[in-house]
Amino acid sequence: MFDFDRWQEIFHSIRQHRLRAILTAFGVFWGIFMLAILMGAGSGLENAVFANFDIAKNAVFVWTQRTSVPYQGLQPGRFIQLKNSDIDAIREQVPELGAISPILQVPGSFTIEYGTESASFPVNGDYPTFLAVKPLVIERGRFINNTDIRDKRKIAVIGLRVQEVLFKDGSDPIGQYIEIKGVPFRVVGTFRSRARGEEGTQDLQMIHIPATAAQQAFNRAGEIDFFACIPKPGVPAAVVQAKVSALLKQRHTIAPEDERALGTANVEQEYKEVQNLFLGIRGFSWLVAIGTIIAGMVGVGNIMMIIVKERTKEIGIRKSLGATPGSIIGMIMQEALVITGLAGYTGLAVGCAVVAGINYAVTNFGLESEFFYNPQINFRTALAAIVVLSLSGVLAGLIPGMRAASVNPVVALREE
DSSP states (O other): OOOHHHHHHHHHHHHHTHHHHHHHHHHHHHHHHHHHHHHHHHHHHHHHHHHTOOSOTTOEEEEEOBOOSOBTTBOTTOBOOEEHHHHHHHHHHOTTEEEEEEEEEOOSOOOEEETTEEEOOOEEEEOTTHHHHSOOEEEEEOOOOHHHHHHTOOEEEEEHHHHHHHTTTOOOOTTOEEEETTEEEEEEEEEEOSOOHHHHHHHHTOEEEEHHHHHHHTTOTTEEOEEEEEEOTTOOHHHHHHHHHHHHHHHTTOOTTOSSSEEEEEHHHHHHHHHHHHHHHHHHHHHHHHHHHHHHHHHHHHHHHHHHHHTHHHHHHHHHTTOOHHHHHHHHHHHHHHHHHHHHHHHHHHHHHHHHHHHHHHHHTTOOBTTBOOOOOOHHHHHHHHHHHHHHHHHHHHHHHHHHHTOOHHHHHHOO
């Protein structure tokens, strides 16, 4: 039931000691404000990192290097070349594999030509499954398909930066022919990257052609440079990493203990490490904020103790007139909750407004970078802050309230 008299009494008490209440509440305000700012800054950094994480989060990359251990009469220092036959072997003998994307990098420094325009761009030979590893956004046309692989079609999918440089006249690149090392390839699609910053720029300068066409056109018959593997749902990437590595060692006569012959990268492991880093940042933010809130709560508790001391006679009269200990405790706790609640909600609102202002400035004034993007306060953080506020108010008023409830009415009425 709403007790108007009690609320009037609480606000009268706060107005009577306005400066004291403001200074006491500032600790709570600052703690919640710092929590909002730290969480917003942390989310901006996290969003920037994960916005550039444009590779499948459970991908495994495997490539070859030189052997470092003699094995079965073969000397160390051999370079291992992956082959097309390895693709079928991996598909057949690694049941945990969901998708495999063989990749062939067209070597050398050369120019890409279209009419009178020319420029240097990297070229990769890929399979359709490449999009499962790196989900590019196809702007126009299409990506490589299985028919392109089977028929060794000389087609190309170009990044928007390639289009911008080679097709300066604004003509439609779809259906046009570009020359790669003097070999004509028909453009069938254009794409943009999901990544931002330097990595996104590099993606836009890439040209993708069918791996089989690259092998035929550039004297790389049957060769593959590295594999990108995606495990089946629910399968840890480390399982596929270990099984693919073991199979390739067996197929290419590499000593099982040779750690240098094959290079591997486990994106899932790296992704978890990054997640743990930001979990630590969030934990540190909460630690700093809660420490400040506790300091503010102690201040509120001390003020409530002073208020109890100042109102000892009044509390004695209330108890003489039949006020229960519960009502006395409730009165003190309610006042503490009002102080911490107003301070905390103000701090949360101001913090969210500052974070929103930073986000607006970053978005509208060209201040975005690959290290900071879209700072925000999520709903769970705000809800957790409200819970912390409520607990702070309860704890700040509980001990003073219990002390007030224990006041002896006879002694209290004698107090001057």
